[in-house]
Amino acid sequence: MHRFHVFVRQAAASLGSATDVNCFSDGAWCLTRRPFSSGLGHRPPTGGGQGEPGFSTVAEVQAAVSAPNGKSRQKILTLQSMNPQVKAVEYAVRGPIVLKAGEIEKELQNGIQKPFSEVIKANIGDAHAMGQQPITFLRQVVALCTYPGLLDNPHFPKDAKKRAMRILQGCDGNSLGSYSASQGIKCIREDVARFIKQRDGGVPADPDNIYLTTGATDGITSILKILVSGWGKSRTGVMIPIPQYPLYSALISELDAVQVNYYLDEENCWALDVKELRRVLNRAREYCNPNVLCIINPGNPTGQVQNRRCIEEVIHFAWEENLFLLADEVYQENVYAEDCQFHSFKKVLYEMGPDYFNNVELASFHSTSKGYMGECGYRGGYMEVLNLHPEIQGQLVKMLSVRLCPPVSGQAAADVMVNPPTPEDESYEQFMREKNAVLSNLAKKAKLTEELFNQVPGIQCNPLQGAMYAFPRILLPPRAIEAAKDHSMAADMFYCMRLLEETGICVVPGSGFGQRDGTYHFRMTILPPAEKLKILLEKVNAFHMRFLKEYA
């Protein structure tokens, strides 16, 4: 941990930055403004430092500034005094590599010559940032809700106006500016329930079981927050896939729960094997109370789409072992492989019969940020719960009421997601054209990415069946691993830092998601436009060849 920290600090220093990047093993990080570098509040005391000999760390020295009485003054909130669970949080997707990408962008702006002209941030699933255009109907509806004066404007189609009026009628005072119910606007929850019922071939969905959320992140946070309890051996254990989306590990840290890792089978296209779940569960029961099982389907960062049989096995396992299921299904629209299909956990649960459907406790999540809309900034989404104890639903609403409500414009965006135009609607044709263009492009890019990566010796990429990322395995020569060690870095972080420095391409090291010891990966989105993606993949591949040669 320490060595890595030192390296990246040096790396940041070599960039001439006013910011230090502190990295920890496994891709953890924090950024540290250099003390006393900017702003009145950060000025050093004149003649300060007299208190320093008493402090044992740099942080403590930095925390000491002169006080009105001339005595040195210790800050109240320091790395030592802060919430230790927050300190333990790691979140690689916006980690040190992204910070460095920002620094390099600034250098380019300042005219510093690089072997590339722009930084490509392939680290995050941020469709619009990569040039994807919004779905017109969605933005029309939200604009009409925002500024109802436009309801008279002939430019806007009738169906968009009708939808906007329906949403506004669901808002107190007919305004997006009023608080909604904490659980979300009722007519939107009804639309969500209808969407789910239709998606799942008629399986009933109850609007009272729908919670509109501030992105899926908020739903996952809420349900985990209410689930975690106990101390020592009875502390809640949360089973998560490895590789995982690091929101899970971050929340587990923050809530001081126990992270219980189960490994996906890379050799078998990142499949989930119930034997692995059982192995992990039995071991975890020796030191905690593992009663929550998280599934990400389609997989992030791994891109696999679970088949129906696997989901059945997982559900049976959860039923048998009394586990609360969290199904992260935010990529449900993003299925590209022809032999794959998205099956919701809820639908499979229903089809397994009432004994399962009436018993297994499930929370599933969806988001406006992914799919073909990619509206990340709206922070819209929903959670559906099943078989929650009635008293717990009351507790959930109470807990949510403290933060008042999810953003109402995000709720409006979620409404369009779950209730798109139908064939009889004026906007249908344009909507379908836009939707299909996004999804067919993504499918092509998924294939292209897999193909191009697998042409290169030392890169192995499983099929991108769904979601929006490649998570290729990179076979690093022993000398490269040694070199990374010399730089006090995880080997895949070293690789990704070099990739960024030499090509301007920003990807996230596999260590930020978790991976089997001795294996190395990175996550890259396939969101850049096709032509750009192709060039990008070729650049990665060329870099990889150079890297292999250098460390052969």
Added chain:
Amino acid sequence: MHRFHVFVRQAAASLGSATDVNCFSDGAWCLTRRPFSSGLGHRPPTGGGQGEPGFSTVAEVQAAVSAPNGKSRQKILTLQSMNPQVKAVEYAVRGPIVLKAGEIEKELQNGIQKPFSEVIKANIGDAHAMGQQPITFLRQVVALCTYPGLLDNPHFPKDAKKRAMRILQGCDGNSLGSYSASQGIKCIREDVARFIKQRDGGVPADPDNIYLTTGATDGITSILKILVSGWGKSRTGVMIPIPQYPLYSALISELDAVQVNYYLDEENCWALDVKELRRVLNRAREYCNPNVLCIINPGNPTGQVQNRRCIEEVIHFAWEENLFLLADEVYQENVYAEDCQFHSFKKVLYEMGPDYFNNVELASFHSTSKGYMGECGYRGGYMEVLNLHPEIQGQLVKMLSVRLCPPVSGQAAADVMVNPPTPEDESYEQFMREKNAVLSNLAKKAKLTEELFNQVPGIQCNPLQGAMYAFPRILLPPRAIEAAKDHSMAADMFYCMRLLEETGICVVPGSGFGQRDGTYHFRMTILPPAEKLKILLEKVNAFHMRFLKEYA
């Protein structure tokens, strides 16, 4: 606690509702869907109940449903197993009285005769729900950002277009649909810094110290989350005013921190007395580590505006006692009393000299939900920090990056709040007209409310110097207090429930905010339109006279 619970359960049952309201002392509550009342997931097991004798509470019995193997099955997530800190959370503003208001609304819709024709929800500061119209310029800018096709529309003024273009240029891919930086869009943080500098007469503000937030709630949550640590006697104590805005007590519960109450001086227009702070701090040091001091100015629910001298004393006290200051200043635009003026903690800190300004750790909060815009649904706001340890700012950004970013349309709304049109702008005149109409109306209503309440024997209302609530004291006759006891209710909850049932007016009992033992209050917003507010006040007063007579 138990008695109260029983009463409200009975009350809800008498309403023929499918929902039970479980209330606890001090206005705490939870709502409970009756088990097995709706939806497939809630059906009772056929032939179930064989496991019941083993359970000791209703909840446990409800949690037991039949399992596939015919054995009874215990739910995983129950009141017994859930996070106890979340269970302890209380939030009165959206509590049982609001739930009951909803039930009554439904009854009215169903044609049930009542002594009134509509429910007036005066429980929450939700301006647009009370009919306040949005500020046109704000909505124009957000609509333009949402649907940039409108940039060609001659209906929209040039300055709104210019602003929208500036915001979009700050968004990746020029879209509100991309994630922003976790700390918020840079150009908006710059606008916030300029706003603060201007507000505070030139005191420097650094955009790097600004964090855009999902409403002020989110900022307060974030900073408290990072502040709370320790165990037993070293657990963080958070000093909050009584009466308080119940977000504070809710967060303190959730974070398992120690709530340290200091009382505002009702006899002295809810003034804050540093002697009281000192008394409370010294006592708290015996059982916790009280190092956070929260101030709400202008006061919520109490409506006082702190004078400059009081703020100075508080700052000196915080400096002297090494306390981290949280200044909740969301009502900074809402000052009505002619002899009062808003002084930000930051400005006073600066004016007290560099020894204070360079040392006292401060986080202050503002929101788009209040002021004259009242855009609650956008969940916009900001936090400014001062003298935060550089490493802590890194930790804060890391923590915030897990939830990705605040809603981007809320950030756009916040930009308009801090950067309104100036005299040379096309929209200036209309903007000022709208702004002044809202604020002068509020000032009139503040005065009217105080006057009308104080005309009634047994109601004592301090001047509403600021914010948007009255928090009158109600002197309840002993027989009314007895009657409330007979109904197992806090006396002010009993009063407010009767008020709601007889007049349709929904206000929040003082017990939900905290008050001195033996005193009773309620909080009522002054947001309804003036004519409606007058009728409402007359109705409350008439009810009060009847109530006094009944229990004389």
